[in-house]
Amino acid sequence: MAEILKGLILSVLSEKCYNEYFNEYNFLDVPCFKATLSKGLGIGIIVGSILVKVPQILKILGSKSAEGINIYGVYLELFAITANFAYSYVMNFPFSAWGEGTFLAIQTAIIGALVLHYGGAPVKATIFLATYVGLVSALVGGYTPKNVLWMMQAVNIPIILVAKSIQIITNYKNGSTGQLSAITCLLLFGGSIARIFTSIQETGDSIIILTYCITTIANGALVLQLFWYWNVDKTIKNINKKKKKNT
Template identity: 40%
Template sequence: MAALRGLLVPLLLSENCFDELVLNLHLLHVPCLKILLSKALGYAIVAGSLIVKLPQLLKVWGARSGAGLSLPSLGLELLALGGSVSYGWARGFPFSAWGEALFLLLQTLTLLFLIQHFGGHSRQGLVLVSSYLLVLGALLSPLTPLAVPTALQAANLPLVVLSRLLQAVANHRQGHTGQLSGVTTGLLLGGALARVFTSVQETGDLLLALTFATSAACNAVLLAQLLYYGGGPKAPSPRTKAD
């Protein structure tokens, strides 16, 4: 039993909840069940975030193009993710509450470089990636005042909305969604919805919860566009080519 306690506490349960659920077998103890669900869901989201943008990366790699993807949108998304990582780190929140932001950040940074690379701007892409990592390192430094990551987290709401809005406008103007991945967009939507619950349960931070709720709504708009436009640009018909 001591080994089981060492495995579950504090990874998934508090000492009190371990006693209630495991020792006393109070399996319907609602407060402890909510904690267990939140912890498990949080770690599942973090684990899933390792591959959530893989479909998008593979789509860009396979097409050797980032056509249809908005660079300003990705830049704003990186600012928002950097704010989430620095805020979670500075506030000392459990990794299960913000870890996916770090993995999404690294994947988005890779995506930004690939778009630059396939667009013939590899050197510019390397400069952008290096500069971003230097700024992120400074934000995670203990020398950075807490007010800085807090301000960045507060700015996440408009950043998330503007980021998704830029991509939505780009989709509308071109009449298709280009290399935007439906799988990645769907996973981001599901993850954001789950994060609303875990943010309230694990941190009690309403700013985080509101940010994730907004992100979910914006990703729902992009998913609706993917369904409406049916993916990338349609190939011209033989008659059109002949004309």
């Protein structure tokens, strides 16, 4: 039982930090505190990512509409997520530093398919999913050179800005955030902030760190729009209810 417990602890702590905490009883070791905090945050983000976009998916399914969600923004976001986890996987970074990318990619691909489906193109939705699975297999299966993966990660920065800007502009034009899920946006914002710290601690890769800084700014802009248009969305719903009663 003791060995099992130690194994679980070592999934979060390094051997050095395990020794500092449990043999030397040195609980004030700053490097170990940072490393442990980073690992814990990373695992927490991965666990949270399993369901982070589920509220968005359920909102689309419940309303049978993807109104207000720009498909081109979804495409670009999916590219950014995929490039990030494919690059990190091939570079052998710790899973705790990028693992949520796999779950976010799956959920974003589903959202993309739903937008196409409810936009009147169910065949395109099926082709889109099949094509995406094939591309991911090529990226992580050793068929893509590392320099190409690095370039994909590097162009993530402008792509993230464009992807989020498309959605931000769409919201502005509509005067509403439409079917965007507040829970999903808030979780993505919080996760991207935490990822700046974990990337510094666990990868030290400047391009990854910069990517998460840009992602945080972009996600923050969407969160601000959610709060700004919160009352607008409520007013629209109330007007629609009154119209239905009068007809």
